[in-house]
Amino acid sequence: MAVYEGKWRCLRCAAVNRGRNLNCLSCGVKRSEDAQFFLEDDAPELNDEQLLQQARAGADWICLYCGTNCRAAEKQCSGCGGSRSAENRQLAEETRGVGDWTEAAQKATRIQNAAQHHAPPNAARKPFFSRRLIKFGLFSAGAVFAGFIALFAALVYISTLSYAVEMEVSGLEWKRTIALEEYKTVTETAWEGEVPPKARVQSSEDALHHTDKIATGTREVPETYTEQIASGTERYACGQTSKKNGYFEDKYCTRTTYRTVTKTRNRTETVYKDIPVYKTRYTYLIDKWIAAGEKTTSGTDFNPQWSSDFKADNVHLREAERTETYSLLCKELGGNNKLHKFEIAPEKWSKFQNGQHLRGKVDFFGDLISIDETSNGELKAEK
Numbered sequence: 001m002a003v004y005e006g007k008w009r010c011l012r013c014a015a016v017n018r019g020r021n022l023n024c025l026s027c028g029v030k031r032s033e034d035a036q037f038f039l040e041d042d043a044p045e046l047n048d049e050q051l052l053q054q055a056r057a058g059a060d061w062i063c064l065y066c067g068t069n070c071r072a073a074e075k076q077c078s079g080c081g082g083s084r085s086a087e088n089r090q091l092a093e094e095t096r097g098v099g100d101w102t103e104a105a106q107k108a109t110r111i112q113n114a115a116q117h118h119a120p121p122n123a124a125r126k127p128f129f130s131r132r133l134i135k136f137g138l139f140s141a142g143a144v145f146a147g148f149i150a151l152f153a154a155l156v157y158i159s160t161l162s163y164a165v166e167m168e169v170s171g172l173e174w175k176r177t178i179a180l181e182e183y184k185t186v187t188e189t190a191w192e193g194e195v196p197p198k199a200r201v202q203s204s205e206d207a208l209h210h211t212d213k214i215a216t217g218t219r220e221v222p223e224t225y226t227e228q229i230a231s232g233t234e235r236y237a238c239g240q241t242s243k244k245n246g247y248f249e250d251k252y253c254t255r256t257t258y259r260t261v262t263k264t265r266n267r268t269e270t271v272y273k274d275i276p277v278y279k280t281r282y283t284y285l286i287d288k289w290i291a292a293g294e295k296t297t298s299g300t301d302f303n304p305q306w307s308s309d310f311k312a313d314n315v316h317l318r319e320a321e322r323t324e325t326y327s328l329l330c331k332e333l334g335g336n337n338k339l340h341k342f343e344i345a346p347e348k349w350s351k352f353q354n355g356q357h358l359r360g361k362v363d364f365f366g367d368l369i370s371i372d373e374t375s376n377g378e379l380k381a382e383k
Contacts, residue, residue, distance in 0.1 A: 001250050001252060002045045002191055002237070002250040003017045003045065003052055003055050003056070003247055003248070003249045003250075004039055004043040004044070004045060004046060004240075004247065004248045005018060005020065005043065005046055005055075005245055005246065005248075006019040006037045006038060006043070006242070006247060006248050007019055007036070007037070007038055007040070007248055008021075008031060008035045008036060008037050008041075008246065009035070009036065009038075009103070010024040010026060010027060010029060010035075011029075011032065011034060011035060012024065012027050012029045013026050013027040013286065015027065016256060017031075017245055018068065018246070019245070019246025020039060020051065020054065020246055021067060021212055021246075022071075022078060025333070030068050030069070030079060031069045032067065032069065033067065033069060033091070034061055035069075036103075036106060037058050037242055037244070037246060037248075038101055038102060038103040038106060039101040039102065039103075039242075039248045040102065040103075041099065041102060044378070045246075046247075048159065049083055050058065051161060053348045054071070054073075055243055055245065055246075055247035055249065056243075056249075057071065057072040057073045057245070058072035058090070058243070058245065059072060059090055059091040059092065059093055059243060059244035059245050060072065060090070060091050060160075060244055061084065061088050061089065061090040061091070061246045062088060062089050062090075062091070063077040063079055063080060063082055064082070064085070064087050064088050064089075065080050065082045065089060066076070066079045066080040066372060067079075068080065070332075071083070071245065072090070072245060079147075091242055091244035091245075091254065092128075092244065093241055093242060093243055094192070094241065094242050094244070095239050095240070095241040095242075095251055096239060096240060096242075097239050097240075098237055098238070098239060098240055100240070101240055101242060101248060117269045120364050126343045129336050131250060146202075147377065148298065149296065151261060154252050157219075158364045161363065161364040162305035162361040162362065162363055162364075162369060163361065163363075164359060164360075164372075165332050165333075165334075165336075165359070165361065165362050165368075166329065166332070166334060166357065166359060166362055167215075167330040167331060167332055167340070167357070167358045167359070167360055167362055167371075168330065168331050168333055168355060168356070168357055168358070169328065169329070169330055169352050169353065169354055169355060169356040169357075170329045170330065170331045170339070170354065171300050171301070171302075171329035171354065172300065172301065172302050172304075172326060172327070172329065172349060172352065173298075173299075173300050173326070173327040173328075173329060173341065174298060174299055174300075174304040174324070174325070174326050174327075174349070175296065175297075175298040175324065176292050176296070176297050176298070176304055176305070176306050176307070176322070176323075176324045177295070177296045177323045177324070178294065178295045178296075178306060178307055178310075178319055178321075178322050179291070179294050179319070179320040179321040179322075179323075180291075180292040180293055180294065180312075180317060180318070180319060181289040181290060181291060181292055181313070181317070181318050181319075182292040182317050182318075183287060183288070183289050183315065183317075183318075184287070184288070184290055185284065185285055185286070185287050186284055186285070186286060186287075186288060187202075187284070188283075189283050189284075190281070190282055190284070191209065191279050191280070191281055191282075192279055192280040192281075192282070194359050195282050195284060196284075196286055198286060199282075199284035199285070199286045200284055200285045201282050201283070201284045202283050202284055202285060203282070203283045204280050204283070205280070205281055206278045206279070206280060206281075207264075207278065207279065207280075207281040208276055208277070208278055209277050209279040209281075210277050211274050211275065211276050212274075212275045212277055213274060213275075214272060214275050215270050215271070215272055216252070216271050216272065216273045216292050217270075217271050218268050218269065218271060219268070219269060219271050220266040220267070220268060221266065221268075222264055222266055222267075223264070223265060223267050224262055224263065224264050225263055225264075225265065226262050226263070227258060227260070227261050227263055227275070228258040228259070228261075229258060229260075229261050230256050230257070230258055231257050231258060231259040232254055232256075232257050233254050233255065233257060234254070234255060234257050235249040235252045235254055236252065236253060236254075237252060237257060237371045238251060239249065239251040239253075247286070287320070289320075292317065295307035295309055295310055300329070302349075302352075302353060302354065303306070304326075304349070306322070315350050324346050325343070325346075326343065326345075326346060326348075326349040327341045327342060327343045327344070328341070328342045328343075328344050328352055328371070329351070330342060330358060330360070330368065332346075333357075338378060340360075340362075340367075340368040342360075342368050342371060344371075358371055358372075359371075359372050361371055369373060
């Protein structure tokens with residue numbers, strides 16, 4: 001087993017000494033029972049036979065009379081010269097995980113144990129820092145949430161603000177569209193059972209309508225897969241033991257080793273056959289109304305017109321639909337002169353005229369949201 005020499009820090013002057021030293025090389029004070037041995041991560045493995053014997057001799061024993069740390073092989077106290085007896089206490093070896101004997105790891109363990117020791121009996125055994133961090137996180141989350149609520153409330157409030165304005169009508173933006181249809185003979189195709197009643201069939205043919213997948217059986221298909229198989233055992237360092245004499249020794253455990261094996265097996269899959277399904281497809285002539293374009297007129301005056309650039313006889317050409325849109329152009333008064341475009345219902349455009357004064361409302365951002373009434377009190381359009 002690998003053996004390493006540890007270190008200890010003097011409790012008087014804080015100097016770091018090698019594990020073999022019974023006295024501080026800086027101030028000369030004897031190593032006491034309270035001195036904590038630690039092992040650095042990069043400590044080299046010992047090869048010196050004399051030091052290995054010293055490490056494996058056993059833990060130090062404490063002199064009953066003067067409290068001096070004495071080596072396990074010593075029969076007399078190196079401090080007062082007293083003989084070793086059964087009443088002298090020997091330190092007990094201790095095993096921890098690999099890396100748990102560093103000075104930093106031991107300090108963290110002591111802090112955690114102290115925090116748990118001083119916690120109230122019914123309190124959760126959590127590190128103090130973790131509790132503070134959780135409280136801070138909850139407080140921060142609450143503050144952020146409250147901030148979002150306040151911002152949302154402010155935006156809602158701003159969206160409700162409106163201001164009265166005086167305006168003057170400066171124009172009307174309009175667009176009128178007539179959708180046309182013409183009655184024509186067209187050629188179409190349809191499957192059997194879907195031909196319209198008034199169609200004049202010109203030809204027919206058997207054509208592929210769709211393909212059905214029919215299960216015809218199963219087959220075995222080889223496939224590869226991997227599997228972990230135990231291949232033996234191995235020893236590994238699962239911990240480190242403080243010999244309580246300035247030295248540390250690896251503790252070994254045994255674990256199973258595995259190797260990856262690629263294997264082949266058969267997988268059953270269903271076999272399908274594509275079965276084409278044919279139906280009769282007809283080509284026919286039929287007379288019907290079809291879209292024939294649009295006729296659109298537009299302008300920015302108060303004289304909207306429908307297009308007359310066609311002649312509908314309802315035999316060969318007809319109107320399918322009429323659509324119209326109107327937007328009132330208004331200019332703010334009072335020095336602002338901002339121009340607004342406000343969509344109004346088709347039945348209300350004729351109630352306005354150029355130069356007419358209106359009262360309306362704009363929102364917080366200055367956009368027109370409603371036309372309240374004319375100067376004579378007549379109620380007008382509103383978004």
